[in-house]
Amino acid sequence: MEYLKGLNPPQREAVEHTDGPVMIIAGAGSGKTRVLTYRIAHLIHAKGIDPFNILSLTFTNKAAAEMKHRIEQLIGLEARNTWMGTFHSTFAKILRVEADKLGYPSNFSIYDTDDSKSLIRSIVKEMRLDDKVYKANTVLSRISGAKNRLIGWETYLNDPYIKADDETAMKPKMGEIYKNYQKRLFRSGAMDFDDLLFNTNVLFRDHLDVLNKYQQRFKYVMVDEFQDTNLSQYLITKKLASVHQNICVVGDDAQSIYAFRGADIQNILNFEKDYPDLFVVKLEQNYRSTKNIVHAANSIIAKNKAQLKKEVWTQNQQGDLIELIKASSDNEEGRMVATTIFEEKNNKKLNNSDFAVLYRTNSQSRSIEEALRKMSITYKIVGGLSFYQRKEIKDLMAYMRFVVNREDEEAFKRIINYPKRGIGDTSVEKMMVAAYEHDIPLWEVMTNAASFLPGRAANSVEDFSTLIKSFAIEVERKDAYDAASSIAKQSGLLRELYEDKTIEGLNRYENVQELLNAIKEYVDNPENEDKSLGAFLQEIALLTDNDRDKDTTDAVTLMTIHSSKGLEFKQVFVVGMEEDLFPSQMMMQSREDLEEERRLFYVATTRAMERLYLTYALTRYRFGRLLNCEPSRFLEEVDPDCIKVNKRISSALSSSFRSDTSEGRSGFVGIKRPNIRPATTAKVHTPSPDFKPSNTNNLAVGMKVEHPKFGFGTVNKIEIEGINRKASIAFDNFGEKTLLLSFAKLRIV
Ligand code: ATP
Numbered sequence: 068m069e070y071l072k073g074l075n076p077p078q079r080e081a082v083e084h085t086d087g088p089v090m091i092i093a094g095a096g097s098g099k100t101r102v103l104t105y106r107i108a109h110l111i112h113a114k115g116i117d118p119f120n121i122l123s124l125t126f127t128n129k130a131a132a133e134m135k136h137r138i139e140q141l142i143g144l145e146a147r148n149t150w151m152g153t154f155h156s157t158f159a160k161i162l163r164v165e166a167d168k169l170g171y172p173s174n175f176s177i178y179d180t181d182d183s184k185s186l187i188r189s190i191v192k193e194m195r196l197d198d199k200v201y202k203a204n205t206v207l208s209r210i211s212g213a214k215n216r217l218i219g220w221e222t223y224l225n226d227p228y229i230k231a232d233d234e235t236a237m238k239p240k241m242g243e244i245y246k247n248y249q250k251r252l253f254r255s256g257a258m259d260f261d262d263l264l265f266n267t268n269v270l271f272r273d274h275l276d277v278l279n280k281y282q283q284r285f286k287y288v289m290v291d292e293f294q295d296t297n298l299s300q301y302l303i304t305k306k307l308a309s310v311h312q313n314i315c316v317v318g319d320d321a322q323s324i325y326a327f328r329g330a331d332i333q334n335i336l337n338f339e340k341d342y343p344d345l346f347v348v349k350l351e352q353n354y355r356s357t358k359n360i361v362h363a364a365n366s367i368i369a370k371n372k373a374q375l376k377k378e379v380w381t382q383n384q385q386g387d388l389i390e391l392i393k394a395s396s397d398n399e400e401g402r403m404v405a406t407t408i409f410e411e412k413n414n415k416k417l418n419n420s421d422f423a424v425l426y427r428t429n430s431q432s433r434s435i436e437e438a439l440r441k442m443s444i445t446y447k448i449v450g451g452l453s454f455y456q457r458k459e460i461k462d463l464m465a466y467m468r469f470v471v472n473r474e475d476e477e478a479f480k481r482i483i484n485y486p487k488r489g490i491g492d493t494s495v496e497k498m499m500v501a502a503y504e505h506d507i508p509l510w511e512v513m514t515n516a517a518s519f520l521p522g523r524a525a526n527s528v529e530d531f532s533t534l535i536k537s538f539a540i541e542v543e544r545k546d547a548y549d550a551a552s553s554i555a556k557q558s559g560l561l562r563e564l565y566e567d568k569t570i571e572g573l574n575r576y577e578n579v580q581e582l583l584n585a586i587k588e589y590v591d592n593p594e595n596e597d598k599s600l601g602a603f604l605q606e607i608a609l610l611t612d613n614d615r616d617k618d619t620t621d622a623v624t625l626m627t628i629h630s631s632k633g634l635e636f637k638q639v640f641v642v643g644m645e646e647d648l649f650p651s652q653m654m655m656q657s658r659e660d661l662e663e664e665r666r667l668f669y670v671a672t673t674r675a676m677e678r679l680y681l682t683y684a685l686t687r688y689r690f691g692r693l694l695n696c697e698p699s700r701f702l703e704e705v706d707p708d709c710i711k712v713n714k715r716i717s718s719a720l721s722s723s724f725r726s727d728t729s730e731g732r733s734g735f736v737g738i739k740r741p742n743i744r745p746a747t748t749a750k751v752h753t754p755s756p757d758f759k760p761s762n763t764n765n766l767a768v769g770m771k772v773e774h775p776k777f778g779f780g781t782v783n784k785i786e787i788e789g790i791n792r793k794a795s796i797a798f799d800n801f802g803e804k805t806l807l808l809s810f811a812k813l814r815i816v
């Protein structure tokens with residue numbers, strides 16, 4: 068096997084150990100993804116496994132495509148037939164086939180975050196609740212948290228402890244909203260992102276024949292970035308693999324950065340319990356980065372208490388010191404980044420695509436973009452307001468969605484009176500209320516408009532439904548491109564945009580054309596077997612931010628650190644290294660949050676192969692104001708031996724840093740920063756500075772605990788009800804409270 072030569076001994080062991088449960092826990096850049104790739108090639112090529120029997124779950128669809136491409140290079144075209152994609156896209160495909168078992172149409176819509184929030188806003192309004200208390204964002208994240216822990220609305224409503232929790236948060240109607248939200252999604256034939264996983268769990272729980280079918284199909288299951296799976300994802304994988312037990316997961320606990328979305332690092336620890344005969348591989352040799360970068364990254368992550376011990380090392384060159392760049396303002400920061408890229412490109416004959424600029428929040432891209440534009444350096448933004456989130460694109464997509472699934476309420480709201488056809492908000496509301504009160508699909512209301520609306524409005528609605536019916540016939544007969552082109556024209560949308568002769572109007576018109584081009588490309592791609600409009604819509608709905616970047620031109624990449632996971636670039640800038648920005652102000656409620664921010668910093672630094680720059684500004688526009696900034700505490704945590712102050716700007720430096728002296732290293736003198744604020748602003752109780760929730764598996768009566776809000780208390784009782792464990796705790800200052808242990812953050816004192 069010639070290809071096995073591209074692996075070191077432990078990597079090779081992980082590849083050749085094909086049967087039974089395997090877990091690869093390894094540091095950044097140590098070849099985890101490479102091992103998965105080679106493992107799949109090996110399964111097909113050496114073990115004769117049918118590619119159709121292999122399922123691999125990746126972080127983005129693009130990562131899956133790259134992996135397929137790589138396997139193809141190793142063993143040929145057969146690779147194409149493996150099942151590969153994100154959890155969401157893979158199981159959406161399966162749900163499409165099995166939808167009827169759950170009472171859903173097979174062409175169900177997938178609501179994106181905007182759709183979900185808009186639906187929540189309608190529900191909050193209909194329930195006459197205060198939308199300042201029940202903010203769409205807050206409600207959605209609470210619902211999402213419940214779904215990721217597999218708590219459905221019935222359980223949610225019936226659980227007195229969750230109820231108590233919501234009452235404490237002064238949001239007692241949360242459960243009711245959750246219920247209405249689910250009912251409305253169901254009535255709209257729609258699922259949100261979390262439903263894709265939640266419903267897959269329901270499907271596998273209630274339909275053993277279906278589960279069995281997929282268990283037989285997927286003889287080998289593999290998961291990349293395992294540290295970022297949530298309970299819902301974990302259970303799906305576990306169920307699928309439970310017959311053959313050929314499951315291989317790879318991950319790095321130090322790169323777990325999605326706890327805020329319910330990812331649970333415990334999955335790594337549980338894995339060892341769930342599979343006692345687990346074969347564990349550690350990879351410690353980094354192939355990606357220079358010694359300096361690896362050393363710096365190690366020194367950062369060492370500050371975290373919660374971690375599995377690993378020694379990451381590399382045989383690569385020592386490399387350049389990490390450069391610290393201080394700017395007087397965010398705009399100057401942008402200029403310094405752009406100038407550095409310009410110089411490095413020329414001096415080292417690099418491409419734009421060798422550079423990445425990483426930031427904590429999307430809004431930071433503006434100043435960097437401006438500077439790059441001024442120097443005519445091509446760049447692309449991954450994430451942010453992407454193409455598919457533009458209004459005109461969403462409008463046309465809503466038409467297509469509604470034609471394919473006529474129960475889709477959010478799509479309906481977008482298009483019913485756009486372009487204008489004399490159907491006012493009142494009529495729309497009347498129709499929604501009618502559907503709600505009679506519990507019938509909106510489409511039925513529309514086709515019987517005369518029963519619900521006065522004459523003129525009823526006529527317009529009937530014309531509209533005739534139009535939609537004619538589109539539906541086209542969708543059935545034509546491929547996605549022909550159908551979409553026809554919808555764009557006949558709906559009046561293209562004309563509306565065409566008639567707007569402003570520059571923005573022209574742009575919007577071109578964007579719609581661009582969407583049609585993308586559909587054409589989809590239809591022409593031989594890999595897409597299903598060329599229907601429904602199939603295209605699903606594919607688009609499931610793109611992750613990274614996938615949306617289609618650009619193949621040579622460009623500098625701008626993206627959030629979260630999106631950069633798994634990627635590598637020759638030179639990386641981590642910008643905005645300032646207190647309150649990174650670590651983020653929003654994520655400073657506990658030590659646990661701070662540790663997650665630090666892991667994020669670790670992910671950022673480990674993307675760099677040859678050169679790493681850390682930049683910060685002394686002033687920055689945020690929330691519409693010019694703010695003074697302090698350097699990030701994280702800068703102090705990098706081993707001073709691997710860092711230097713950028714020489715290009717040494718004249719502009721304050722005396723707190725020594726600048727680089729030609730070749731020699733300079734010491735890194737600590738940054739002056741006033742005392743760090745206490746880690747929390749909670750009014751009721753200030754958690755101890757070292758507050759960190761404990762694992763409550765072994766919590767017992769009589770133990771003393773600390774709660775971030777309620778302070779100290781003693782456990783009086785522990786109960787188990789269904790899948791929930793609850794503890795009654797007598798708090799010193801707040802009396803007795805019963806808390807659901809999977810939600811409560813408790814520190815055992
Ligand atoms: P991350 O934690 O960032 O996801 P990873 O552990 O998945 O990283 P890979 O992306 O698989 O690491 O590998 C990092 C780089 O090192 C890649 O460019 C890969 O091709 C290279 N690499 C890994 N193993 C070897 C090897 N044995 N020989 C040569 N190059 C290797």
Ligand code: MG
Nearest residue numbers: 099100101633
């Ligand atoms: Mg990887």
